[in-house]
Amino acid sequence: MRATLPLLRQYGFPAVRRKRLETLQVNLGYRCNQSCVHCHVNAGPTRTEMMPDAVIEEVIRFLPQVATLDITGGAPELHPRFRSLVSRARRLGKHVIDRCNLTILQEPGQADLAAFLAAERVEIIASLPCYTPELVDRQRGAGVYERSIAALRELNRFGYGGELLLRELLNNRALKYAPVGFLDDDPAKSGKLIHGLKVYAGNGDLTEVCRQHNVNEVLISSTVKELVVGSGIKVKDRGAHRLKGVPEEWRLYRVLQD
Numbered sequence: 429m430r431a432t433l434p435l436l437r438q439y440g441f442p443a444v445r446r447k448r449l450e451t452l453q454v455n456l457g458y459r460c461n462q463s464c465v466h467c468h469v470n471a472g473p474t475r476t477e478m479m480p481d482a483v484i485e486e487v488i489r490f491l492p493q494v495a496t497l498d499i500t501g502g503a504p505e506l507h508p509r510f511r512s513l514v515s516r517a518r519r520l521g522k523h524v525i526d527r528c529n530l531t532i533l534q535e536p537g538q539a540d541l542a543a544f545l546a547a548e549r550v551e552i553i554a555s556l557p558c559y560t561p562e563l564v565d566r567q568r569g570a571g572v573y574e575r576s577i578a579a580l581r582e583l584n585r586f587g588y589g590g591e592l593l594l595r596e597l598l599n600n601r602a603l604k605y606a607p608v609g610f611l612d613d614d615p616a617k618s619g620k621l622i623h624g625l626k627v628y629a630g631n632g633d634l635t636e637v638c639r640q641h642n643v644n645e646v647l648i649s650s651t652v653k654e655l656v657v658g659s660g661i662k663v664k665d666r667g668a669h670r671l672k673g674v675p676e677e678w679r680l681y682r683v684l685q686d
């Protein structure tokens with residue numbers, strides 16, 4: 429391998445200075461339900477290397493020093509301590525990222541994984557190597573494209589689609605919306621930026637947040653609508669919308685304010 433530092437010096441690359449540590453990324457192991465040809469850690473179903481319990485405990489002890497726990501693998505969800513680690517981090521108020529291969533949601537014993545991730549408000553980072561079924565399956569295994577899309581649909585049912593909605597509102601001028609931010613009562617997400625827009629803490633006081641930030645319309649998905657049944661919050665149907673990257677239509681509702 430060629431030395432990089434002399435090249436950087438030659439082109440006047442600015443000095444890289446370490447800032448405050450914010451994210452702890454941990455690789456829980458090399459076991460994975462897939463064995464993709466491009467996998468840089470050569471993960472797969474026959475790999476046995478997993479993070480030992482003692483190291484998991486070390487990670488938990490370190491958590492107070494960071495804001496975000498970023499979990500990867502292999503398929504990190506296959507580690508027997510995955511869920512307890514996520515829950516411990518969330519109880520400590522940490523933002524948790526799960527680098528998920530999507531098809532893990534359909535593996536035996538993972539039927540409630542989407543519900544768990546949504547309940548713990550875990551951010552999911554997932555990707556496909558291409559948009560065509562043929563190339564995805566060639567790289568990741570037969571049927572992976574279809575199973576990944578099914579997993580995305582399942583995640584959308586649990587409310588993982590807000591970022592797609594925001595992108596559509598920003599890009600589709602016909603909708604005539606000027607989004608000002610997200611509302612989320614998860615304190616770990618408060619103040620973060622998504623496509624340059626801030627996440628505001630809900631704190632259960634929707635009217636106050638809207639007044640403070642000059643918001644005149646709040647949109648929610650059908651999932652949230654079902655969650656607020658019985659809360660006294662009134663909503664009005666704002667129609668079905670197609671979002672790029674979401675196979676089915678999204679029905680949106682406007683929160684009516686007194």
Ligand code: SF4
Nearest residue numbers: 460462464467502529
């Ligand atoms: S899903 Fe990710 S970790 Fe698993 S084999 Fe593919 S690239 Fe590797």
